[in-house]
Amino acid sequence: MSSWRDRWSNWLPRMAVVTHDLAMVWVVWHTLHWLRFGVMANPPQLPLWSPEVVLVLIAQGLVFWQVGLYRGLWRFASVPDLWNIFKACALGLFAIVLGLFLYNRLDMVSRTVLVLYPLVLMALLGAPRLLYRAWKDSRNERGHAGSVRILILGAGHAGEALVRDLRRFGTYQPVGFLDDAARMRGTKVQGVPVLGQVKDVDEIARETAARLLVIAMPSADADAIQRVVVVCERTGLPFRMVPRLQDVLEGRSLPGELKEVAIEDLLGRKPVMPDWKAIRDWLGARSVLVTGAGGSIGSELCRQCARHGARRITLVEIDELALTTVEASLRRDFPNLEFVQVLGDCGDPAVIRHALGLAQPEAVFHAAAYKQVPLLETQLREAVRNNVLATETVARACRDIGVGTFVLISTDKAVDPANVLGATKRLAEMTCQALADQRSTRFVTVRFGNVLDSAGSVVPLFREQIRLGGPVTVTDPEVTRFFMTIPEACQLILQASAIGTHEAVYTLDMGEPVAIRVLAEQMIRLAGKQPGRDIAVVYTGLRPGEKLHETLFHADERYRATSHSKILQAEPRAVAAANIEVALHALRAASAEYDQEALARLLRSTVPDFQPLAQDRPAIPETATVVAFPARTARKI
Numbered sequence: 001m002s003s004w005r006d007r008w009s010n011w012l013p014r015m016a017v018v019t020h021d022l023a024m025v026w027v028v029w030h031t032l033h034w035l036r037f038g039v040m041a042n043p044p045q046l047p048l049w050s051p052e053v054v055l056v057l058i059a060q061g062l063v064f065w066q067v068g069l070y071r072g073l074w075r076f077a078s079v080p081d082l083w084n085i086f087k088a089c090a091l092g093l094f095a096i097v098l099g100l101f102l103y104n105r106l107d108m109v110s111r112t113v114l115v116l117y118p119l120v121l122m123a124l125l126g127a128p129r130l131l132y133r134a135w136k137d138s139r140n141e142r143g144h145a146g147s148v149r150i151l152i153l154g155a156g157h158a159g160e161a162l163v164r165d166l167r168r169f170g171t172y173q174p175v176g177f178l179d180d181a182a183r184m185r186g187t188k189v190q191g192v193p194v195l196g197q198v199k200d201v202d203e204i205a206r207e208t209a210a211r212l213l214v215i216a217m218p219s220a221d222a223d224a225i226q227r228v229v230v231v232c233e234r235t236g237l238p239f240r241m242v243p244r245l246q247d248v249l250e251g252r253s254l255p256g257e258l259k260e261v262a263i264e265d266l267l268g269r270k271p272v273m274p275d276w277k278a279i280r281d282w283l284g285a286r287s288v289l290v291t292g293a294g295g296s297i298g299s300e301l302c303r304q305c306a307r308h309g310a311r312r313i314t315l316v317e318i319d320e321l322a323l324t325t326v327e328a329s330l331r332r333d334f335p336n337l338e339f340v341q342v343l344g345d346c347g348d349p350a351v352i353r354h355a356l357g358l359a360q361p362e363a364v365f366h367a368a369a370y371k372q373v374p375l376l377e378t379q380l381r382e383a384v385r386n387n388v389l390a391t392e393t394v395a396r397a398c399r400d401i402g403v404g405t406f407v408l409i410s411t412d413k414a415v416d417p418a419n420v421l422g423a424t425k426r427l428a429e430m431t432c433q434a435l436a437d438q439r440s441t442r443f444v445t446v447r448f449g450n451v452l453d454s455a456g457s458v459v460p461l462f463r464e465q466i467r468l469g470g471p472v473t474v475t476d477p478e479v480t481r482f483f484m485t486i487p488e489a490c491q492l493i494l495q496a497s498a499i500g501t502h503e504a505v506y507t508l509d510m511g512e513p514v515a516i517r518v519l520a521e522q523m524i525r526l527a528g529k530q531p532g533r534d535i536a537v538v539y540t541g542l543r544p545g546e547k548l549h550e551t552l553f554h555a556d557e558r559y560r561a562t563s564h565s566k567i568l569q570a571e572p573r574a575v576a577a578a579n580i581e582v583a584l585h586a587l588r589a590a591s592a593e594y595d596q597e598a599l600a601r602l603l604r605s606t607v608p609d610f611q612p613l614a615q616d617r618p619a620i621p622e623t624a625t626v627v628a629f630p631a632r633t634a635r636k637i
Contacts, residue, residue, distance in 0.1 A: 018061070018064075020128070021061075021064060021069070021125055022057055022060070022061055024121060024124045024125055025056065025057055025060045025061075025092075025121060026053065026057065027124070028117060028120050028121045028124060029053065029056055029113075029117070030048070030053075032110070032112075032113040032116055032117060032120065033110060033113055036110040036112055036113055037110070051103070052100060052103065052104065052108075052109075055096075055099050055100060055103060056096050056099075056100075058099075059092060059095040059096045059098075059099045060092040060095070060096060062095070063088055063091045063092040063095050064088050064092070067084060067087060067088040067091065068084070069084060069085065069088050081126070081129060082122070082126045082130075085122050085125050085126050085129075086118065086122045089117070089118035089119075089121045089122045089125070090118050092118070092121075093114060093117055093118050096117075097114065147171050147172055147173040148171065148172050148173065148211050148212055149172075149173050149175045149208065149209055149210050149211050149212070150166070150172050150173065150174055150175065150210060150211070150212040150213070150214055151174075151175060151176055151177075151178065151195075151201065151204065151205055151208060151210040151212075151213050151214070152174055152176070152177050152178070152192075152213075152214050152216050153177075153178045153179075153198050153201065153213060153214065153215045153216060153217065153228055153232070154177070154178075154179060154215065154216035154217040154220075154242075155177040155178075155179035155181070155184050155187075155189050155194050155216075156179075156216070156217070158216040158217065158218050158219075158242050159177055159179075159189060159216035159242075160189050160190055162174075162214065162216050162242055163189065163190040163192055164190060167190075172212070174190075174192045175192070175208040175209075175210055176192060176193055176194070176195040176204065176208055176210075177189055177192055177193070177194040177195065178194070178195060178196055178197060178198045178200065178201055178204065179194055179197070179198070180197050180198055180199075195208070198227075198228055198231060199231055201213065201231050201232065201234075201235060202231070202234050202235050205235050205237060210237065211237065211238075212237065212238055212239070212240065213232050213235065213237050213238070213239035213240070214239070214240050214241070214242065215228055215229075215232070215239060215240070215241045215242065216242045217242075218241075218242050225241075229525075229526070233525050238528070274491045274492065274494070274495045274564070275495060275498075275563070275564060276308070278495070278498045278499075278563070279308050279491075279494045279495060279498050280308050280309045281498070282494075282497065282498035283305060283308050283309045283310055283363075283494065283498070284308075284309035284310075285309060285310075285311050286309070286310055286311065286361075286362040286363055287310070287311060287312040287313075287314070287359055287360055287361045287362055288305050288310050288312070288313055288314070288359075288361055288362070288363045288364070288365065289313075289314040289316065289355060289356065289359045289361040289363075289364045289365070290302050290305070290313065290314070290315060290316065290364075290365045290367060291316045291317075291346040291352075291364070291365070291366050291367055291368040291394060292316070292317065292346070292366075292367040292368030292369065293315035293316055293317045293322075293323065293326055293367070294315070294317040294319050294321075294322025294323050294325065294326050295317075295322070295367060295368070296451060296486055297367045297409060297451065297486065297489065297490060297493075298315075298317070298326075298365075298367040298368070299322075299326040299329075300486045300487060300489075300490040301365050301367060301490045301493065301494075302315060302326065302330055303330065303333070303490075304487070304490045304491060304494055305494070306330060306333070306334040306337050307334075308494070310337070311337065311338065312337070312338040312339075312340065312359065312361075313330070313337065313338070313339050313340070314339075314340040314341075314342060314355055314358060314359035314361065315327055315330075315339065315340065315341055315342065316342045316344065316346050316351070316352070316355050316368070317341075317342075317343065317368075318343070318344060318345050318346075318368075320343055323341055323343055327339055327341050340355075340358050340359060342354065342355040342358065345390070346366075346368050346390055346393070346394050347385060347386060347389055347390030347393050347394075348393075349393055349397065352393055352394050352397045353397055356397055356398070356401055356403070361403055362403065362404045362405070363403070363404060363405040363406075363407065363497065364394065364398050364403050364405070364406050364407065365407045365409065365493070365497075366391060366394050366395070366406065366407065366408050366409060367409045368386070368390065368394075369386060369387050369409070369425070370382060370383055370386045370387055370421070371411070371421060372421075373413070373419050373420075373421050373543070373544075373545045373546055374543040374544050374545060374546065376419070376420040376421050376424075376545070377419060377420050377544040377545040378544070379420075380420055380596050380599050380600060380603075381591055381594055381596055381599055383420045383421065383424045384424055384587055384591055384599050384603065385591050387421070387424035387425055387427075387428055388424050388427045388428050388431065388584070388587060389584070389587060389588060389591060391408065391428040391431055391432070392428075392431045392435075392584055394406075395408070395431065395432050395435050395441075395443070396435060398441050399435055399437065399440055399441045402440055402441065403441050404441065404442060405441070405442045405444060405497060406432065406441050406442070406443050406444065407444045407445075407446060407493065407496075407497050408428060408429065408432050408443070408444070408445045408446070409446060409493065410425050410428065410429055410445050410446060410447045410505075411425050411447060411448070411449070412447055412448065412449045412482060412507075412550050413425060413550065414426040414428075414429055414447060415447070415550075416609060416611070417607060417609065417610045417611075418545065418547055418610075418611055418612065419544075419545030419546070419547075419612070420545060420603075421545070422610070423603050423604075423607045423610040424603070426607050426609070426610070427583075427603065427606055427607050429445050429505065430575045430580055430606075430607070431580060431584065432445060433445075433503065433572050433575050434575055434576075434577035434580035434581065435577075436503040442501075442503070443503050444496060444497055444501070444503075444504055444506065445504070445505040445506065446492070446493050446496045446497070446506045446508065447505065447506065447507045447508065448482075448484055448489050448492070448507075448508040449481060449482030449483065449484065449550060450481045450482060450483050450484070451483070451484055451485070451486050451489050458481075458516060458519070459519075459523070462519070462520055462523045463523065465535075466523060466524055466527045466529065466535055469535070470534075470535040470536045470537075471535070471536035471537065471538040472520045472523075472524065472531075472535055472536070472537050472538070473538050473539075473540050474516050474517050474520050474537060474538070474539055474540070475516070475539070475540055475541060475542050475543060475546060476516075476539060476541065476542050476548060477517050477539055478515075478517075478548055479515070479516045479517075479542070479546075479548050479549070480513035480514060480515050480516065480548070480549050480550075481513060481514060481516060481550060482513050482514070482550060483514050483519075484508065489508070492508045492564075492566060492567060495564050495567060496508075496562075496564075496567050499562055499563060499564070499567070499569075501569065503572065504569050504570075504572070505569070505570040505572050506562070506567050506568065506569055506570070507559065507567075507568045507569075507570055508566060508567060509565075509566040509567070509568065513549065513550070517537070520537055521537065524537075545612075558570070558571040559571075579606075580606070583602060583605075583606040586598075586602050587599065587602050587603075587606075590602060
C-alpha cells in the first residue's frame with residue numbers, strides 16, 4: 001500500500017506539470033488565432049474543441065515527452081531548461097504543421113500564428129518554472145535566518161554555481177563576492193553583489209559580518225591560491241576552497257563539497273596532465289600486478305589502473321591489514337573489475353611465482369621497497385634484501401615467464417647516491433638493466449622525488465605535530481626537496497610505462513624544489529596557527545644519510561625529451577651483466593649470514609658512485625631556540 005502511495009506521490013506532480021503545459025498549448029493556439037482572425041470584418045467561428053485542436057495537443061505533447069521536458073524539476077529550472085523548452089516548441093511546431101497538412105492541408109491555420117506559436121509558448125512554459133524556482137530560493141533564504149554568513153572569493157562560474165548550491169542547502173548565506181576583474185565591479189551574480197577586490201577581504205569581512213571565507217577559484221594556479229590564502233589568513237576567519245574539477249572526477253572530492261586548502265594547492269607547480277588516450281591504449285583490458293599494493297604509491301597505482309582500463313589487478317602485499325584495506329576500497333569503487341589478493345613477501349620466489357601464475361599479467365609494477373633514509377642507514381641488511389634482492393627476484397621471474405612490461409619505481413636518491421636508500425635503489429636499477437633482453441620483457445625504470453602525504457613522509461609527520469601543539473621539527477633551515485602529489489606521480493608512472501621504449505630510465509620533471517622550512521610554516525598557517533607564536537619550529541640537524549638538496553639528473557646520463565613534456569628519458573649507463581650477477585650472488589650469501597660488513601663492502605664496490613654522506617654540518621640540538629621566519633622571507637612554494 002505504501003509503495004502504491006509513494007508511486008502516486010511521485011507521479012502526481014509530474015501529471016500536474018503535463019496538464020499545465022498542455023493547457024498552455026491550448027491557450028496559445030486559441031489566443032493567437034483569436035487575435036489573428038479578430039481583425040477581420042467577418043471573423044470565422046473558432047470552436048473550443050475540434051479534431052484540429054486535439055491533433056495539436058497530441059503532436060506537441062509527444063514532442064514534449066520525447067525531448068525530455070518532464071525529466072527535470074521546476075525547483076532547479078535554469079537556462080539549459082529554457083533552451084530545452086524552446087527546442088520542444090520548435091520541434092512541436094514542425095510536428096503540428098506536418099500533422100495538420102496531412103489532415104486538412106492546413107485549412108484555417110494562420111501562417112502568422114505558426115511564426116509566433118513557438119516563441120509565445122516558450123514564454124508561457126518557461127516563466128512559471130523560473131518564478132517557482134525564485135520563490136523556492138527566497139523561501140530557503142527566509143527559512144534560514146541563522147545560517148552562516150559567507151564571503152566568496154571569485155565571482156566566476158564556480159562562484160555562481162556555489163551560490164546556487166548554498167541556497168538549496170540553506171545552511172549558508174552568501175553575503176557578497178570579491179573579484180579582481182574590473183568588469184565585475186558593482187555587478188551582481190545570482191543576486192549577490194560583488195563588493196570589491198580580493199585584497200580588501202579583511203575590511204569587507206568585518207563590514208558584512210562574514211563568518212566563513214570560500215575560495216571559488218578552482219582553475220587558479222598555485223601562486224594565485226597562495227596570495228589568496230595569505231589575505232585570508234590575515235582576517236583570522238576560517239576559510240575553505242571549492243575543489244578542482246579534476247579532484248571531483250577522480251573521486252578525491254565530492255561535488256559541492258567545500259574542502260580545506262591542502263598543502264598541495266600551494267606547491268607552486270601546475271598539475272601535470274597526462275595523455276589519457278595513450279595510457280588507456282596501453283593499459284586497456286590488460287592484467288596487471290602491483291607489488292607493495294598496500295603502500296601509498298602501490299595503492300594509488302592500483303586505483304589508477306582500475307580507473308583507466310585494466311581488466312584484472314593482482315595485489316601483492318606483505319602487510320595483511322594494508323592488503324585487506326586497499327582491496328576492500330577497490331572492490332567498493334570498482335565492483336565490476338577482478339581483483340586478486342596475494343599475501344606474502346614478493347622477495348620470496350615461491351610467492352612471486354604463485355602471484356604471477358594467478359595473475360598472468362601483461363605488466364608488473366614493482367612498488368614494494370623500504371624508503372626511510374635514516375632508518376635504513378642502520379638496517380643495511382633489510383635494505384639490501386628488500387630493495388635489491390627482492391627486485392631481482394621479481395624482475396627475473398617476470399622475464400622467465402615473458403611478462404610484457406616490468407616497471408621499477410625508483411627515486412631521485414638513486415642519482416649520485418649518498419645513503420643506503422639511494423645506493424640500494426641504484427643497484428636495483430642496475431639489476432633490471434642487467435636482466436634486460438631485447439627479445440622478452442621490457443624493463444622500465446621511473447624515478448621521482450618525495451611524494452606528498454605518502455606514508456612516513458614529512459607532511460603527515462608535520463600534521464600530527466601540529467595537531468599535538470608542536471613543536472614542528474625541521475632538520476635544517478636550508479634543506480629542500482622535490483615534491484609531487486601521489487595521484488600525479490602514479491599518473492606519470494603509467495604515462496612513462498606507455499611510451500614504449502624497450503629499456504629506459506625515465507625521470508619525472510618535479511618542478512622547483514621546495515624549502516622544508518617554508519612547507520612547515522605553510523602547514524602551520526593552514527591549521528589556523530602562527531609559526532613561532534602558536535606552534536614552535538625546531539631545527540634538529542640533518543639525520544644520518546640526509547642531503548641538504550637532492551638532484552634529479554646524473555652528469556653521465558644523456559637526457560632527451562619524450563612524447564610527454566614532463567617526462568625525460570635518460571640514456572642508461574653501461575653495466576656489466578656478469579659483474580652484477582656475481583655481486584647479487586655474493587649479496588644473497590652475505591644477507592643469509594646477516595653479515596653487514598660484507599654487505600656494505602659489496603654495495604660500495606658494485607655501485608661505484610655511492611659516496612656515503614659525511615655529516616659535516618653540525619647538528620642543531622633539539623633544544624635549540626625556535627626561529628620564526630616572517631612570511632615575506634619564506635621561499636615560494
